[in-house]
Structure formats: structure tokens, C-alpha cells
Amino acid sequence: MKPYATYAAEEFALDDMFMRWIQHPEDDEVDLFWQNFTRQHPYQQPVIAEARRLVIECSVPMPGALTHDDMSNVWQRIRVSLQELDEIRPLQPNVKTVVGWWYFGRTVAAALGLLLFVAWGFWISQSEHLKTIRSGSAEGRVVRLPDGSQAHLQPNSQLEFAQQWVDETPHAVWLQGEARFSVVRRPKTTTFRVHTSDVTVEATGTEFWVGQQAEGTRIGLQAGNLTLLLNDDERRVTMNPGDSLEVRGKLVFPLKLSVGQLNKSVKR
Numbered sequence: 364m365k366p367y368a369t370y371a372a373e374e375f376a377l378d379d380m381f382m383r384w385i386q387h388p389e390d391d392e393v394d395l396f397w398q399n400f401t402r403q404h405p406y407q408q409p410v411i412a413e414a415r416r417l418v419i420e421c422s423v424p425m426p427g428a429l430t431h432d433d434m435s436n437v438w439q440r441i442r443v444s445l446q447e448l449d450e451i452r453p454l455q456p457n458v459k460t461v462v463g464w465w466y467f468g469r470t471v472a473a474a475l476g477l478l479l480f481v482a483w484g485f486w487i488s489q490s491e492h493l494k495t496i497r498s499g500s501a502e503g504r505v506v507r508l509p510d511g512s513q514a515h516l517q518p519n520s521q522l523e524f525a526q527q528w529v530d531e532t533p534h535a536v537w538l539q540g541e542a543r544f545s546v547v548r549r550p551k552t553t554t555f556r557v558h559t560s561d562v563t564v565e566a567t568g569t570e571f572w573v574g575q576q577a578e579g580t581r582i583g584l585q586a587g588n589l590t591l592l593l594n595d596d597e598r599r600v601t602m603n604p605g606d607s608l609e610v611r612g613k614l615v616f617p618l619k620l621s622v623g624q625l626n627k628s629v630k631r
Contacts, residue, residue, distance in 0.1 A: 369563035369592040373532040375414030401489040517541035541574040563592040579611035
């Protein structure tokens with residue numbers, strides 16, 4: 364099962380089963396699952412409420428995909444609105460600057476709000492279906508993620524992620540198998556997340572390795588800092604460079620292995 368216990372609102376909003384719950388509440392089986400989940404994870408209720416709002420707002424049908432011409436039309440409307448400011452004629456010359464800047468600020472704020480809403484709707488529409496990349500049985504694969512980060516998949520591994528990312532929401536991937544990640548530095552408000560069946564790994568500008576096995580998930584940190592969110596547990600575990608840990612359910616075990624040794628030990 365997916366690690367819903369550690370999901371952010373945006374990650375819920377991208378999940379197919381969560382969207383079905385919001386958009387088709389008459390589905391008794393899906394409704395029962397989410398009702399049970401909210402009872403078992405009460406600390407996630409505010410997050411689910413925010414995710415519900417996002418899905419409802421972005422479920423309004425859009426008049427087609429946003430093409431280059433569509434975006435050009437949006438910018439043209441903004442430019443026209445700004446040009447109309449020249450028609451303002453204050454009654455007194457000494458308040459011209461103040462009034463002009465007030466109208467300018469109001470128009471720019473409205474324009475930015477429109478752009479953010481359009482961008483969010485476009486992101487949701489493009490991200491409803493996650494992109495899935497798999498490596499072969501004998502060879503690994505290098506995956507370039509939407510923000511420029513890289514994932515080096517080991518053989519027999521799989522990575523899922525949304526096709527469009529924005530800095531205001533977590534950059535999330537779902538891993539089955541093993542991979543080494545090189546995360547580019549982004550604004551402090553942006554979090555990079557790797558979800559496995561046992562744990563969610565949070566990173567910013569970090570080099571680390573994650574290996575999922577039947578008995579648990581192993582994590583090795585080479586550079587930067589990591590925070591682990593244990594599934595079905597509110598604890599947060601911090602890792603420093605050189606640390607390696609194994610997560611089994613709610614248990615965390617330190618490993619005396621470097622990232623390179625950890626990689627080799629799992630391959631055996």
C-alpha cells in the first residue's frame with residue numbers, strides 16, 4: 364500500500380484513488396477505505412481537507428490543454444490591463460503617483476493570481492497520471508526528473524513521478540527497488556520526497572541511496588541532510604552525511620556501511 368500516512372496535500376491530490384473518492388463519493392468501497400484511513404490517522408485530517416479542496420477546485424473542466432497560444436493570450440490580457448492604467452486621471456496632481464501605484468499593484472496582484480491558478484490547474488491536469496520508468500533485469504537506468512535531479516535506477520527497479528513539478532509543492536517520486544539520487548538545490552520551501560512502502564525520505568540538495576527490500580528499506584546518505592518519515596508513525600528521523608539506516612515498519616536500525624558498501628551489500 365502507498366505510504367499515505369506521510370503524504371502532503373498535493374500528493375493526495377495527485378493520487379488516483381484519492382481523486383476518485385472526492386469525485387465519486389458514491390463508490391462505497393473507496394469511501395470505506397478513506398473513512399478507515401482518516402480514523403486511523405487523525406493527524407492527517409487537516410492535510411486531507413486541504414487535498415479535498417485542491418481536487419474540487421481543479422476538477423472544473425478546462426477548455427482544452429494550455430497551448431503556447433493559450434499562454435500568449437493570458438499574457439496579452441495582462442498587458443492590456445496594465446496599459447489601461449494610463450487612462451487613470453487623478454483629481455489632484457500630487458496624488459497621481461500614489462493612486463497610479465495603487466492601481467498598478469492591484470492589477471499585478473490580480474494578474475499573478477490568475478497565472479498561479481492557471482498554472483496550478485495545468486499542473487494537475489498534466490499530472491493526473493504518473494509517469495512510470497522501469498530498468499531492465501540486467502542493466503540500470505539514469506532518469507532525469509522534472510526539476511533537473513537525477514535518479515540512477517538499479518536493475519529490476521521502478522520509479523513513478525508526476526510529469527510536471529512546481530516549486531510550491533513537494534517534488535515526489537515513488538520507488539520500487541533501488542536507486543541513487545542526486546537532488547538539485549531548490550528554494551528552501553521545496554521538498555524532494557522519495558516514497559517506499561516503509562518510509563518517506565525528505566531531501567534538499569542531497570546525494571543519497573535508497574534500497575527497498577522485502578524485509579525493509581535501507582537508506583545511505585553521502586552528502587547533505589535527510590529526514591525520514593516513518594509510515595503509520597509521526598516520528599521524524601534525521602540523517603547526517605555518512606549515516607546509513609534500515610527501516611522495518613516502525614523500527615529503525617543503524618548500519619555500519621558506507622553508501623557504496625550498502626549498494627554492494629544489497630546487490631549480493
